[in-house]
Amino acid sequence: xxxxxxxxxxxxxxxxxxxxxxxxxxxxxxxxxxxxxxxxxxxxxxxxxxxxxxxxxxxxxxxxxxxxxxxxxxxxxxxxxxxxxxxxxxxxxxxxxxxxxxxxxxxxxxxxxxxxxxxxxxxxxxxxxxxxxxxxxxxxxxxxxxxxxxxxxxxxxxxxxxxxxxxxxxxxxxxxxxxxxxxxxxxxxxxxxxxxxxxxxxxxxxxxxxxxxxxxxxxxxxxxxxxxxxxxxxxxxxxxxxxxxxxxxxxxxxxxxxxxxxxxxxxxxxxxxxxxxxxxxxxxxxxxxxxxxxxxxxxxxxxxxxxxxxxxxxxxxxxxxxxxxxxxxxxxxxxxxxxxxxxxxxxxxxxxxxxxxxxxxxxxxxxxxxxxxxxxxxxxxxxxxxxxxxxxxxxxxxxxxxxxxxxxxxxxxxxxxxxxxxxxxxxxxxxxxxxxxxxxxxxxxxxxxxxxxxxxxxxxxxxxxxxxxxxxxxxxxxxxxxxxxxxxxxxxxxxxxxxxxxxxxxxxxxxxxxxxxx
Amino acid sequence: xxxxxxxxxxxxxxxxxxxxxxxxxxxxxxxxxxxxxxxxxxxxxxxxxxxxxxxxxxxxxxxxxxxxxxxxxxxxxxxxxxxxxxxxxxxxxxxxxxxxxxxxxxxxxxxxxxxxxxxxxxxxxxxxxxxxxxxxxxxxxxxxxxxxxxxxxxxxxxxxxxxxxxxxxxxxxxxxxxxxxxxxxxxxxxxxxxxxxxxxxxxxxxxxxxxxxxxxxxxxxxxxxxxxxxxxxxxxxxxxxxxxxxxxxxxxxxxxxxxxxxxxxxxxxxxxxxxxxxxxxxxxxxxxxxxxxxxxxxxxxxxxxxxxxxxxxxxxxxxxxxxxxxxxxxxxx
Numbered sequence: 001x002x003x004x005x006x007x008x009x010x011x012x013x014x015x016x017x018x019x020x021x022x023x024x025x026x027x028x029x030x031x032x033x034x035x036x037x038x039x040x041x042x043x044x045x046x047x048x049x050x051x052x053x054x055x056x057x058x059x060x061x062x063x064x065x066x067x068x069x070x071x072x073x074x075x076x077x078x079x080x081x082x083x084x085x086x087x088x089x090x091x092x093x094x095x096x097x098x099x100x101x102x103x104x105x106x107x108x109x110x111x112x113x114x115x116x117x118x119x120x121x122x123x124x125x126x127x128x129x130x131x132x133x134x135x136x137x138x139x140x141x142x143x144x145x146x147x148x149x150x151x152x153x154x155x156x157x158x159x160x161x162x163x164x165x166x167x168x169x170x171x172x173x174x175x176x177x178x179x180x181x182x183x184x185x186x187x188x189x190x191x192x193x194x195x196x197x198x199x200x201x202x203x204x205x206x207x208x209x210x211x212x213x214x215x216x217x218x219x220x221x222x223x224x225x226x227x228x229x230x231x232x233x234x235x236x237x238x239x240x241x242x243x244x245x246x247x248x249x250x251x252x253x254x255x256x257x258x259x260x261x262x263x264x265x266x267x268x269x270x271x272x273x274x275x276x277x278x279x280x281x282x283x284x285x286x287x288x289x290x291x292x293x294x295x296x297x298x299x300x301x302x303x304x305x306x307x308x309x310x311x312x313x314x315x316x317x318x319x320x321x322x323x324x325x326x327x328x329x330x331x332x333x334x335x336x337x338x339x340x341x342x343x344x345x346x347x348x349x350x351x352x353x354x355x356x357x358x359x360x361x362x363x364x365x366x367x368x369x370x371x372x373x374x375x376x377x378x379x380x381x382x383x384x385x386x387x388x389x390x391x392x393x394x395x396x397x398x399x400x401x402x403x404x405x406x407x408x409x410x411x412x413x414x415x416x417x418x419x420x421x422x423x424x425x426x427x428x429x430x431x432x433x434x435x436x437x438x439x440x441x442x443x444x445x446x447x448x449x450x451x452x453x454x455x456x457x458x459x460x461x462x463x464x465x466x467x468x469x470x471x472x473x474x475x476x477x478x479x480x481x482x483x484x485x486x487x488x489x490x491x492x493x494x495x496x497x498x499x500x501x502x503x504x505x506x507x508x509x510x511x512x513x514x515x516x517x518x
Numbered sequence: 519x520x521x522x523x524x525x526x527x528x529x530x531x532x533x534x535x536x537x538x539x540x541x542x543x544x545x546x547x548x549x550x551x552x553x554x555x556x557x558x559x560x561x562x563x564x565x566x567x568x569x570x571x572x573x574x575x576x577x578x579x580x581x582x583x584x585x586x587x588x589x590x591x592x593x594x595x596x597x598x599x600x601x602x603x604x605x606x607x608x609x610x611x612x613x614x615x616x617x618x619x620x621x622x623x624x625x626x627x628x629x630x631x632x633x634x635x636x637x638x639x640x641x642x643x644x645x646x647x648x649x650x651x652x653x654x655x656x657x658x659x660x661x662x663x664x665x666x667x668x669x670x671x672x673x674x675x676x677x678x679x680x681x682x683x684x685x686x687x688x689x690x691x692x693x694x695x696x697x698x699x700x701x702x703x704x705x706x707x708x709x710x711x712x713x714x715x716x717x718x719x720x721x722x723x724x725x726x727x728x729x730x731x732x733x734x735x736x737x738x739x740x741x742x743x744x745x746x747x748x749x750x751x752x753x754x755x756x757x758x759x760x761x762x763x764x765x766x767x768x769x770x771x772x773x774x775x776x777x778x779x780x781x782x783x784x785x786x787x788x789x790x791x792x793x794x795x796x797x798x799x800x801x802x803x804x805x806x807x808x809x810x811x812x813x814x815x816x817x818x819x820x821x822x823x824x825x826x827x828x829x830x831x832x833x834x835x836x837x838x839x840x841x842x843x844x845x846x847x848x849x850x851x
Contacts, residue, residue, distance in 0.1 A: 321738070344741070345741030358736070359739050360736055363732070364800070365729065365799070369729065372725065374740040374741050379722075383721045383722050383723065
């Protein structure tokens with residue numbers, strides 16, 4: 001199954017290229033890491049797993065010189081290293097590719113690859129600060145070929161797709177002769193095809209003898225790409241497994257410290273036949289074409305499709321965040337005019353957007369203020385906010401949704417991803433919407449928090465709210481939805497019921513093919 | 519589940535404790551310390567000149583219009599914008615009032631006319647930013663010139679003088695409170711400060727303004743009409759600048775076409791010294807008051823100490839930079 005499998009035992013006995021011993025790191029109020037060990041081997045992919053807040057990112061930031069460890073040691077090729085900043089870590093051969101790319105969008109590919117390390121021209125010109133752009137192009141062409149990129153050197157980064165931008169990031173990492181490449185959730189923004197391309201690149205890098213540290217939340221990817229998996233829990237190392245011998249349940253068990261009850265997401269009251277939302281011929285030039293569908297009270301309608309199929313765009317147009325060119329929207333049978341998010345909120349819609357940090361929350365503000373924001377009208381009298389009422393409401397939802405925060409006055413930027421997402425949910429639930437649109441509600445949050453989100457969704461539909469859920473995770477869509485709409489290039493390709501939906505059927509529709517009559 | 523119980527328990531506890539200490543935030547505390555240090559230094563070096571009620575109230579009287587304009591500027595800076603047109607707006611409002619007065623309109627009409635002029639400039643700023651999608655820096659830079667140009671054009675460069683006593687009294691009358699003669703502009707400034715503080719910290723508009731500055735996208739997607747809110751913020755900023763302009767004109771007794779020239783820098787400096795963030799989302803009225811006080815203590819102090827006036831701006835600029843750098847260092851640690 002796996003090419004490297006035969007050599008695996010050999011490799012295990014080999015000295016690791018990277019050894020981390022007894023690293024601890026405390027932040028005010030939290031022991032983020034508590035004497036953790038970690039190893040990575042050349043020519044291997046080591047997956048680093050754990051719930052949000054388990055300490056994965058902290059360790060990687062220490063490794064790449066962003067943070068300083070309180071105690072512990074790190075060795076690269078047997079030499080002790082103490083990177084003081086990301087630049088030094090890079091020089092040592094440790095490159096990190098963050099979820100959010102570090103590229104300058106208005107510049108071309110090769111400028112980005114060599115940003116900050118531009119080769120100087122020879123002689124006087126170089127001394128005066130002129131760069132050798134020819135050398136730069138040659139090098140970058142080689143690097144692009146190495147990662148299997150098909151786009152040219154001169155393309156501006158902002159004209160590239162997310163997957164292509166990631167290739168630029170990888171090329172950039174390679175350009176410093178990296179020995180260890182850390183990838184922080186590299187697949188979270190990619191479509192299925194793009195993930196395949198990325199995995200091919202990773203296999204290639206493995207063969208070239210690099211050590212890859214792969215941080216992810218998607219367990220199936222661990223089985224697809226990783227050789228070993230190290231699991232963190234609550235700032236400690238919970239265990240290590242050889243992926244070839246591990247099971248999903250085993251990994252989840254290590255991550256959460258208890259087995260996840262998968263059955264809970266299946267038990268659901270069937271939706272009613274009462275139509276709460278009706279969308280007719282929604283159009284947005286070049287983006288959405290004749291989108292029509294109905295949503296019932298107490299129903300979860302899954303919106304499936306590949307990245308770029310128009311799911312987020314549908315949600316945004318529906319919510320008034322983007323202008324629609326034509327289309328009619330009915331709520332409870334009554335035509336509503338939605339021209340902006342505030343009119344959408346008044347009509348009874350709520351949107352949990354895909355980027356919780358950039359669109360869902362005001363990161364520098366407190367849990368309290370974030371939850372209060374869409375509900376200020378209800379929490380005020382004569383435009384003066386009633387603090388007591390506000391605290392009461394916020395407190396209620398913090399408890400109800402089990403948001404783990406030291407106080408209501410905690411800034412949301414200090415919360416873990418899962419808890420941040422629950423704050424976004426809480427702020428909308430408090431507004432008593434009729435229709436709740438969830439755009440990738442569980443992206444980037446850990447297994448435990450995911451289960452909690454599903455539980456909340458279940459409760460909501462029981463209260464009669466209609467939910468539209470956009471998700472790129474097929475198992476999630478299949479497990480949660482009562483009905484599934486599949487989109488492709490801005491059109492609805494087909495509808496599947498809970499009974500007849502399969503991964504194959506969804507994929508067929510999502511890639512623009514028509515289902516054969518069954 | 520045991521985890522859940524402990525977490526909800528944690529949630530309840532600290533909130534009460536925290537709030538009682540939160541009358542003055544640590545951010546403001548730092549600036550207050552700077553102010554006290556300055557006063558102590560000046561008190562020690564120029565004791566009899568500096569520490570008498572007359573000097574002090576004169577100082578406060580003079581900074582009152584910077585502070586009032588600063589309250590408006592604060593709103594704009596909280597939403598991560600900037601208003602460069604405050605100085606021009608102050609001159610514009612003062613001029614409108616003065617012209618109405620010399621045309622023998624009663625004082626209340628002249629004051630309302632001046633305020634309306636300020637509001638109008640702010641409204642245009644708001645529309646340019648909100649509907650015209652111009653960056654605040656550019657929109658208000660343009661308006662700074664346009665408004666100043668109107669002031670020059672209308673007056674043909676000549677000051678408007680001979681304003682009636684009823685108007686001048688706004689800037690000159692002292693109200694006896696507890697045996698002290700408190701200048702009227704100071705009282706007005708404090709009243710406006712209290713009102714603006716309430717507006718920012720207690721009304722839904724204040725909540726939304728902070729949210730808008732913290733993250734515009736999230737705020738819009740939370741159902742807040744952000745376009746309208748921006749217009750409101752800039753309009754209020756214009757109104758505050760207009761108020762400052764009227765206080766200034768009443769105090770000086772003349773509407774000069776070049777009045778308040780360069781004041782935008784003092785006003786903006788006061789806001790930032792008071793702890794507002796350049797990236798938006800934070801800042802308080804109390805901070806602006808202290809920031810404006812620091813600016814004025816510096817200016818008065820240097821005059822009292824006999825520092826060469828030609829060098830005073832350089833000194834002030836450096837002190838602004840130092841205080842902001844101290845603030846940055848404090849924030850990072």
